[in-house]
Amino acid sequence: MSVADVGEFGLIDRVTARLGQGSACLLGPGDDAAVVSAPDARVVASTDVLVEGRHFRRDWSSALDVGHRAAAANLADVAAMGAVPTALLVALCLPAQVSPDWAEQLADGLGAEAAKVGASVVGGDMSASPTLTVAVTALGDLGGRAPVVRSGARPGDVVALAGRTGYAAAGYTVLSRGFRTPKLLVEAYRRPEVPYSAGPHAARLGATAMIDVSDGLLADLGHVAKASGVRVDVHRAAFEVPRQMRDAAQALGVDPYTWLLAGGDDHALAATFPPAVVLPAPWRPIGRVSAGAGVTVDGARYEGPAGWDHFR
Template identity: 65%
Template sequence: MPTSPITPPGGTEADVSLSEVGEFGLITRVTSGRRQPPTTLLGPGDDAAVVAAGDGRVVATTDVLVQGVHFRLDWSSPEQIGRKAAAVNLSDVVAMGAVPTALLVGLACPASTPAAVAAGIADGLWAEADVAGAGVVGGDLSSASTMVVAVTALGSLEGREPVTRGGARPGDVVAVAGRLGWAAAGLAVLGRGFRSPAVLVDAQRTPQPPYAAGPAAARAGATSMIDVSDGLLADLGHVASASGVRIELDRAAFAVPYRLGEIASALGADPLDWILTGGEDHALAATFAPDTALPEGFTPVGQVSDGDPAVLVDGAAHEGEPGWRHFPPA
């Protein structure tokens, strides 16, 4: 962690609040001494940043994480919250077949928030951006009654066309990369008041998107792709609708990891339901022409066919919700 200019003599960041530190004291703390990738031409410190756009196009996406809805400070450390806020955006960038370049961050929180919490969130953002090869190039800080972390991610297509949701064609192979069901299992464990097994709980706290798999899929000629944020069935439903096709999944294609099965048995849950409908793992789902050699990390799980847009599992519609709904019916 960088040396903090806001630590009081003989104390720690936990001893001071944001109202004592002030906006610019925190900005200095979270930006000083940080490493930027070559795509950052001008980083934090001016009215705006300058980020290189190699072929004149920029992939852009944004997400808002709200305390009590997307994260809880009694479940996650500030750094884990920061990493998650970065990951959910960076995953959307790679789902377009792009390479992440930069993050812009807006943080709103009560003035009484310990400076250590805000600094920890920033540390997590920087750490996850570094994993993806991006930089944190700017942002904003504001006072609010509830903590909100808003992140905008930018990416470069490197001369390729974007891989959208609308290109799946009958006959294509459906494949996934990354973990599925782990974050949902971790949420179930946390919801029961437990903090282990750590591998599942940490999957909920800090997702691990397969960053390299997105650009690799684009280079291999993926016809469509999507970030699995709300659940595989729900997100493939967007692909089916955008492409005007039917997607048919094979239940036997999904291997249930041992720890997932073990915890599902203990909680009386169906691990395959977590895999098919659980969100927040930020895996990638893509479609490929049938003669395509799948990129490393992708596993075939079904195929695309003609028909009204729908997602079927072993030829039948899934019973129940296909994934997370941000605005469920009252």
């Protein structure tokens, strides 16, 4: 059976029947639009898209995995603003020959990842397309706080990281070379482990700037440095190379710090804090902000790509 056999509205019924609704959803799928509560009177909004062959491969990842990844990429952006995610809207474009089971499992992954933060999938759209594409829009609530933007870093601030970097990039490299292990790395590529609660926590601690690390730590910190008009220096010694990553790097002939410093898709959160702030777990210091411009590693320019660019 394919989605062509089920039809658009039959597929919508099968997918929406699998989606529970969180407390912020006042009216879910079934009408022309959903209704989501906004206690703060402001709504944080972000959107992201996953395209088959560009962001995922069905022979590498299950539909459940893709659902988790698609949701995580958007939920992390909301958390990086210091907000709590409330809802997701999903647009799904897929070839007519795809099994409806694939779409149902995708919905399960989206719903399960959203449930981690108390959010839910409240609506979306579907269309036939020669390329399987998942586009997600996330909404969030600031809880009365100011958003933590990229332009607030100041000289003297501490650069800190919550979550891990390099794991997903290492997993991607392993898969692209035809291997399926180490499991730790491959699973990190398939389903990121995002420290969602660290975003609002950072806002309460007084973070001056924050960003979701989606394209690579150095590249994303570069956005903070440019927006804030400062220089960000990252300390290489702040990053421990786990055994599985070290072994994979040696076997594949890769410098593991290329993954740690420039690898994306883990969706860690990077933030800057005033030096007087005591950083609780999961935040850990990884560098400093100073006068100047750009991003350096141990005071020197980093040689090599700093992260992912879709058009290069």
